Amino acid sequence: MSNFAAILPSPKAALEIHPVPTYTPGSTEVLVKNTCIALNAIEAKIAIHNVIPHTPYLAILGSTYAGTLCAIGSSVKDFKIGDRVVISKRFGVKGNQYGAFQRYVVCSDIMISRVPSHIDLQIPASLMMNLTCVVGLFSGRLGLERPPLDGREAEKKGKKILVYGGSSSFGGLSVGYLTQAGYAVVTTSSPKNSSFVEGLGAITIIDHTQEQESLVKQLLDHGPYDVVVDFVSNADTLAITGRVVEAQGGGRLFTMQPGRGGLPAGVERVFEPYSESLYEERNRNLQRWLVHEYLPKGIENGLIKPLPIEKVGGGLKGLNDGLRKILVGGGGARFIVEPWE
Numbered sequence: 149m150s151n152f153a154a155i156l157p158s159p160k161a162a163l164e165i166h167p168v169p170t171y172t173p174g175s176t177e178v179l180v181k182n183t184c185i186a187l188n189a190i191e192a193k194i195a196i197h198n199v200i201p202h203t204p205y206l207a208i209l210g211s212t213y214a215g216t217l218c219a220i221g222s223s224v225k226d227f228k229i230g231d232r233v234v235i236s237k238r239f240g241v242k243g244n245q246y247g248a249f250q251r252y253v254v255c256s257d258i259m260i261s262r263v264p265s266h267i268d269l270q271i272p273a274s275l276m277m278n279l280t281c282v283v284g285l286f287s288g289r290l291g292l293e294r295p296p297l298d299g300r301e302a303e304k305k306g307k308k309i310l311v312y313g314g315s316s317s318f319g320g321l322s323v324g325y326l327t328q329a330g331y332a333v334v335t336t337s338s339p340k341n342s343s344f345v346e347g348l349g350a351i352t353i354i355d356h357t358q359e360q361e362s363l364v365k366q367l368l369d370h371g372p373y374d375v376v377v378d379f380v381s382n383a384d385t386l387a388i389t390g391r392v393v394e395a396q397g398g399g400r401l402f403t404m405q406p407g408r409g410g411l412p413a414g415v416e417r418v419f420e421p422y423s424e425s426l427y428e429e430r431n432r433n434l435q436r437w438l439v440h441e442y443l444p445k446g447i448e449n450g451l452i453k454p455l456p457i458e459k460v461g462g463g464l465k466g467l468n469d470g471l472r473k474i475l476v477g478g479g480g481a482r483f484i485v486e487p488w489e
């Protein structure tokens with residue numbers, strides 16, 4: 149079992165392919181033969197923009213992947229060799245054996261889900277990191293209810309949520325989760341992605357490409373909101389979502405990037421890796437529900453709607469292209485790489 153990895157040798161350098169050890173998993177870990185790497189914006193920001201300067205080099209990045217279990221630690225009870233699985237690594241886990249940008253990966257954490265044999269591994273891989281953040285933010289952190297999975301329609305909760313950026317992956321998964329749980333969602337999209345967003349269940353979809361004054365007015369006309377989340381969180385969008393929260397009398401604005409300043413007085417910027425709440429003991433049942441029920445059943449019964457998936461060719465070498473494509477703008481697609489190609 150020889151292993152190869154795409155290694156980031158120094159800040160902002162191109163990834164290089166090198167042989168690396170094949171690891172032995174610890175007693176509570178598993179070893180995955182990785183056949184599908186899914187790319188996330190955070191990896192592109194680390195590799196190309198060095199947004200987390202303390203990254204240790206030589207670094208094997210990558211958080212979300214899928215494949216087959218080929219070795220199991222002695223204390224692992226829920227899984228067996230040969231299981232098809234999808235994994236989302238916990239943010240901040242250190243150690244090159246855990247990076248997804250290689251052919252054999254050790255999985256040490258609990259965010260691992262079995263994939264039914266008739267479901268293409270690319271589908272859960274393409275959305276798992278963002279899905280863990282949806283459940284972590286809205287149910288783990290904010291205490292909102294989960295959607296029923298048995299076909300029942302959830303009762304209306306009488307709360308309204310602004311999902312700014314419903315055409316992003318994280319935003320779109322949030323619109324589906326919240327509407328299926330009975331919350332009223334107002335969201336935004338560009339016209340080019342509005343047909344995808346229309347299928348997610350929001351009560352209103354606003355065109356976020358219009359000029360700022362009329363956009364803010366429309367967002368306010370459809371409020372007030374119990375929760376406001378900016379799924380883009382660049383300077384342009386924070387100028388808009390910050391005004392919405394300010395006009396409501398101030399409060400929390402949930403954002404996608406850390407940062408300070410730039411928001412009106414009385415608007416508190418919130419940021420964290422949103423899956424983090426799922427690792428807290430009090431959310432253990434929620435975390436198990438996510439990996440053992442919501443992810444597999446939600447894909448199977450169409451409650452979770454994946455964005456189109458685009459394969460980037462070239463195997464591990466293709467990761468360099470894939471990361472650049474993410475920063476250019478996914479344009480409503482998710483990128484995957486096959487490390488054995």
Ligand SMILES: NC(=O)c1ccc[n+]([C@@H]2O[C@H](COP(=O)([O-])OP(=O)(O)OC[C@H]3O[C@@H](n4cnc5c(N)ncnc54)[C@H](OP(=O)(O)O)[C@@H]3O)[C@@H](O)[C@H]2O)c1
Binds near residue numbers: 190379382421
């Ligand atoms: N903190 C956390 O836990 C966490 C977790 C996951 C992701 N994130 C962050 O969340 C962000 C989104 O991630 P993602 O995977 O959902 O990204 P994505 O799917 O690649 O989102 C891209 C979409 O965002 C929309 N967009 C881009 N610029 C916009 C603008 N100025 N105004 C309105 N919409 C705009 C575009 O939609 P249109 O084409 O319709 O304009 C575009 O298709 C990234 O920065 C990521 O790092 C944070």
